[in-house]
Amino acid sequence: METLESFHEELRHIVARRASNDHLVDTIAFIREVSDRLEDDPIYGEFKLSEDEGKLGNKNYKIHGYTDFDESDGTLGLVIGKWYDSDAIETLTTAEVNQLFTNLENFIVGSIKNNLFEEKVESSGVYEISTTLSEYKNKISRIRLHLFSNAVLSQRFKESLSGDIGGISIEHQVWDLLRIKSLYESSREREQIEIVLSDFDSDGIPCIEASKTENLSSYLCVIEAPLLADLFERYGSRLLEGNVRSFLGMKGGVNKGIRSTIQDAPSLFFAYNNGIAATATSVDVGRTSDGLKITELADFQIVNGGQTTASILSARKKDGLSLSGVTVQMKLTVVNVSEANLMIPKIAQYANTQNKVAIADFFANHPIHRKLEEISRRLRAPVRVGTRLDSKWFYERSRGQYQNERLYLNKSKRDLFDLEFPSTQVINKTDLAKYDSAWKGKPFWISQGAQKNFLKFAAQFTPKGDASETEHWETISPNFGDSYYQDMASIAVLWKKIESLISSARGDWYAGDYRAQIAAYTIAEFFNIFRVKGGEFDLSKVWAAQAVPDVLGPYLVELAIRVQQLILTPPPGTTNVGEWTKKEECWNRIQSLPVEWSEDLNAFLLDKKEANSRKAENKKIGQIDDGISAQNTCYELMNSGYFSGLCQWPPFFQFFTPNEQSLIKKASTPKSFLTIFNDKDWRTIIELKNKAEDEGFRHTLN
Structure with a gap:
C-alpha cells in the first residue's frame, strides 16, 4: 500500500502535468483530475467549470464549478477547491472548511433569493448554474457541496449541518487527501455505501435465502415503503445502478398508478407492484423470533425498480401521502466484491429485459x-x-x-x-x-x-x-x-x-x-x-x-x-x-x-475515391486481424487447460449441442487444435466460452 506521503507527491505531479497539458491553473487542474475519477459516481456526476467570486452585501461568495441537476433524485452539486502547492502535507482546518462551504452557500442564497444571475453575462457558465438554482428551486431536493483539497482534514473537524436553504437540504462532502487516496486505490467507479438499517430506526428487512453459490447469494425480501423512501431520500441516485440511472432516463416524478395505490389501497401495493431488484456486495443477516432479517448492506444498488423507488418517495414528500402499511417486494442478489464489476451490470441487464433495454445500454463490458x-x-x-x-x-x-x-x-x-x-x-x-x-x-x-x-x-x-x-x-x-x-x-x-x-x-x-x-x-x-x-x-x-x-x-x-x-x-x-x-x-x-x-x-x-479505398483496405486488414486475434485467444485458453476443464464441467453435455461439444473438444488439445482452420470456428469457440461463463462456469488454473 502506498504511503500518504508518496501519494501526495504523485498527486502533485499528476496535477502539474494536467495543468500544463490543459492550460489550467493548479486548483482547476486538481478539481478536474478528481472530478474525472468521480464522474461515474452518482454522488457527483459530470463536472462543469464555472469560476466566479464576489460579494452580496457584506457576504463573500465563491464557486469553481458545478454538477448538473439529477432528475432521478432532484440533486445537484456545487464545487470549490483548496489546493496547497507545498512539498509537505498540509492540514485542512475546521475554520477553512466552514469558510469555503459558507462561500458556496452564499452563492446559493444569492441565486435563489437575490437573482444573482441578473448580474452575470448571459453567455457565461456562472449565469447558467445561477439560473438553474433560481428556476429549479422548487424541484431541487438537495444540494451537495463538494470541497476538494490535497490537505488532510483536521481530526478535530466536526461537520456542521446547515439545515436547508429555501427549503432545500444542504449536504457537505469533503474530499481531502485521505479520501482521494482511497478513491484512487479503489477499483470501483463509485464510492461504496455502507448502510446500517438501525440508523434509519429499522430492526431489519425480513428475508428468506432463495439460492446460494460460491460467488453470489439471493434473498427474497419484504421492505417497508417508509424505509425504502428514507434510504432513497438519504442517498438518492447513489442507490441506482449506474447503467439504470444513466440509460433509462429516470424521472423524479411520481407514477400515477403508484400514487393512487398508496392513497387508496396501501395494503394492496405489494400485490399490485412488481417490486424492485437490487444488489449488494455484502450483507449482515441476523436470526430473530420473526425469522431472518438483513440489518446491514454494503454497496446497495437498485438494478430494477428505480422508478418505483423514486415514486414512493415523491408520494410521501411532494404529495404528503402516508406510507404506513405499504410494503415492497425485493429480490436482493449479494455478489462477491471481486465479481461486482462484471456481475452487477449483467444482473441489471437481465432484470430490465421487460423494458426492452438494448444490450448497448449496458456497455461497460462491450x-x-x-x-x-x-x-x-x-x-x-x-x-x-x-x-x-x-x-x-x-x-x-x-x-x-x-x-x-x-x-x-x-x-x-x-x-x-x-x-x-x-x-x-x-x-x-x-x-x-x-x-x-x-x-x-x-x-x-x-x-x-x-x-x-x-x-x-x-x-x-x-x-x-x-x-x-x-x-x-x-x-x-x-x-x-x-x-x-x-x-x-x-x-x-x-x-x-x-x-x-x-x-x-x-x-x-x-x-x-x-x-x-x-x-x-x-x-x-x-x-x-x-x-x-x-x-x-x-x-x-x-x-x-x-x-x-x-x-x-x-x-x-x-x-x-x-x-x-x-x-x-x-x-x-x-x-x-x-x-x-x-x-x-x-x-x-x-x-x-x-x-x-x-x-x-x-x-x-x-479525395473521396482515395478515402473510400483506404476504408475498404482497412476493413480487410481488420478482418484478418480479428481472425488472428480470435485464434491467439483460443490458443492461450487451450494452453491454460481452459477447454479441457470445460469438457469436465458437469452441465457440459446438457448445455452444449453435439456440434458445439465437438468443437470445444477439438480446442482442448494441441494436436486437435491444429485441425481448426476456419475463422468462424474460432469466433464460435469464444462465444461458447462466454455462454458457459454466463451460466457460472469458472476455470481454475492448476
Whole structure:
C-alpha cells in the first residue's frame, strides 16, 4: 500500500502535468483530475467549470464549478477547491472548511433569493448554474457541496449541518487527501455505501435465502415503503445502478398508478407492484423470533425498480401521502466484491429485459473496449519531431486505469511507463465517444454531456433486426481496428491543440467560457469543410507527425472565433448558451458558415475515391486481424487447460449441442487444435466460452 506521503507527491505531479497539458491553473487542474475519477459516481456526476467570486452585501461568495441537476433524485452539486502547492502535507482546518462551504452557500442564497444571475453575462457558465438554482428551486431536493483539497482534514473537524436553504437540504462532502487516496486505490467507479438499517430506526428487512453459490447469494425480501423512501431520500441516485440511472432516463416524478395505490389501497401495493431488484456486495443477516432479517448492506444498488423507488418517495414528500402499511417486494442478489464489476451490470441487464433495454445500454463490458485496449498496448505511434523515442496511446477501459497501472510502480519502472505511455496520450471511453461524434458531425451530442454523448455513440453497437449482439459485433468489428484507433488518437491531438489555442486566447478573443463546446463545434466544422470540398481531412498526416501541422494553426483559430460568435449569440428567446449548444439547430447554423478555403488546406484534402479505398483496405486488414486475434485467444485458453476443464464441467453435455461439444473438444488439445482452420470456428469457440461463463462456469488454473 502506498504511503500518504508518496501519494501526495504523485498527486502533485499528476496535477502539474494536467495543468500544463490543459492550460489550467493548479486548483482547476486538481478539481478536474478528481472530478474525472468521480464522474461515474452518482454522488457527483459530470463536472462543469464555472469560476466566479464576489460579494452580496457584506457576504463573500465563491464557486469553481458545478454538477448538473439529477432528475432521478432532484440533486445537484456545487464545487470549490483548496489546493496547497507545498512539498509537505498540509492540514485542512475546521475554520477553512466552514469558510469555503459558507462561500458556496452564499452563492446559493444569492441565486435563489437575490437573482444573482441578473448580474452575470448571459453567455457565461456562472449565469447558467445561477439560473438553474433560481428556476429549479422548487424541484431541487438537495444540494451537495463538494470541497476538494490535497490537505488532510483536521481530526478535530466536526461537520456542521446547515439545515436547508429555501427549503432545500444542504449536504457537505469533503474530499481531502485521505479520501482521494482511497478513491484512487479503489477499483470501483463509485464510492461504496455502507448502510446500517438501525440508523434509519429499522430492526431489519425480513428475508428468506432463495439460492446460494460460491460467488453470489439471493434473498427474497419484504421492505417497508417508509424505509425504502428514507434510504432513497438519504442517498438518492447513489442507490441506482449506474447503467439504470444513466440509460433509462429516470424521472423524479411520481407514477400515477403508484400514487393512487398508496392513497387508496396501501395494503394492496405489494400485490399490485412488481417490486424492485437490487444488489449488494455484502450483507449482515441476523436470526430473530420473526425469522431472518438483513440489518446491514454494503454497496446497495437498485438494478430494477428505480422508478418505483423514486415514486414512493415523491408520494410521501411532494404529495404528503402516508406510507404506513405499504410494503415492497425485493429480490436482493449479494455478489462477491471481486465479481461486482462484471456481475452487477449483467444482473441489471437481465432484470430490465421487460423494458426492452438494448444490450448497448449496458456497455461497460462491450468487446469494443477490450479490443481497443489490446490495440493501444501494442500499437506504436510514430516518433514526434524533437524526440528520440516512439510511444503509445493508452486506452482506459475503466476509469482511472492509467493512473492505477503506474501508481504503485517503483521509480525506475514508472519512468519507463511514462516514456512508453505519456500522460498526454491517454484516451478514456467518454473521450473516445467525443472524438467519434466530432468526426461524424455531431457536436450537439457532445454538448449534451459526456454520458449522453456516450449513449449516442453506443447505439451503433446495438444489433439491428434479429441479429444477436455477437453477430452484430462480428460484422462491424473490422471497422474498429488499428486504423480506427489511429484516427481517434489523431483527433485527440487535434482536440488538444484547439483547446490550447482557445485557452491561450483568454483576454483576447476567447470570452472565457464554453471551451469544450467551442472545441467540439470547431473540430466538427473543420471536418465538414473538407467534406463540402468533396473529400475528407487526411488524419493520417496528424498521426504521422503526432502533432497538428503549424500551417493549420491560424486557420483553426479563425474558425474557432467564428464558431464562438455563433455559439454565444443564440436565437431570440434563448438565453441559456449551454442549452443552445445541445440543439441540432446550433449545428445547422454553424454549418451554414461560408466556407473559407485556404490553399494551405489542399495538402490535407483526401479525395473521396482515395478515402473510400483506404476504408475498404482497412476493413480487410481488420478482418484478418480479428481472425488472428480470435485464434491467439483460443490458443492461450487451450494452453491454460481452459477447454479441457470445460469438457469436465458437469452441465457440459446438457448445455452444449453435439456440434458445439465437438468443437470445444477439438480446442482442448494441441494436436486437435491444429485441425481448426476456419475463422468462424474460432469466433464460435469464444462465444461458447462466454455462454458457459454466463451460466457460472469458472476455470481454475492448476
